[in-house]
Amino acid sequence: MGVTVTENIDLNNGMSVESYYASINTNKIRYNKTFISKTTTATDPDTGMVTNVTTPITVFYVSATLNVWVSKEARDANKQSIKSDNVSISQEETPFNGNLYELLYAKYKEDHPTAVDA
Numbered sequence: 001m002g003v004t005v006t007e008n009i010d011l012n013n014g015m016s017v018e019s020y021y022a023s024i025n026t027n028k029i030r031y032n033k034t035f036i037s038k039t040t041t042a043t044d045p046d047t048g049m050v051t052n053v054t055t056p057i058t059v060f061y062v063s064a065t066l067n068v069w070v071s072k073e074a075r076d077a078n079k080q081s082i083k084s085d086n087v088s089i090s091q092e093e094t095p096f097n098g099n100l101y102e103l104l105y106a107k108y109k110e111d112h113p114t115a116v117d118a
Contacts, residue, residue: 003105003115004072011082021072021118022085022108024064029100032061060095063088064104072118087111 002023010016039054067081075081087108089096096103109115 001101001105002066002072002075002118003109003112004118005112006114007112009068009083017070017082020068020070020082021075022066022068022112022115023075024101024104025067025075027065027067029062029064029104031096031100032063033095034059034061057092059090059092061088061090062096062100062104066108 002021002025004019004021006019008016008018009020035056035058037054038057039052042051042053043049044051064087066085066087067075068083068085069075069079069081085108087104089103089107105117
């Protein structure tokens with residue numbers, strides 16, 4: 001699974017490509033759960049007293065690296081990738097459910113609106 005993106009990339013060698021293929025390929029998906037403190041401030045309208053309330057919250061992260069090739073054919077021929085892109089998603093309190101690959105590709109497509117499944 002991967003996506004074909006129609007956008008220009010200037011390569012380090014001075015050349016450019018107008019579209020490319022990006023895939024998580026065999027890269028690892030990283031899934032992390034962490035705890036942070038969220039502080040909110042409230043002001044009592046009658047007294048004007050300011051109160052800080054600290055609440056512990058759980059944040060779930062999922063991330064992966066996508067390799068980028070000049071085309072799907074180049075990837076299928078085991079050619080060297082031209083770059084890599086990182087994609088990550090976080091959400092509070094609720095663990096991710098569903099297919100993590102699909103969630104990560106959906107996020108990648110949000111950041112690259114010309115991307116289509118390939």
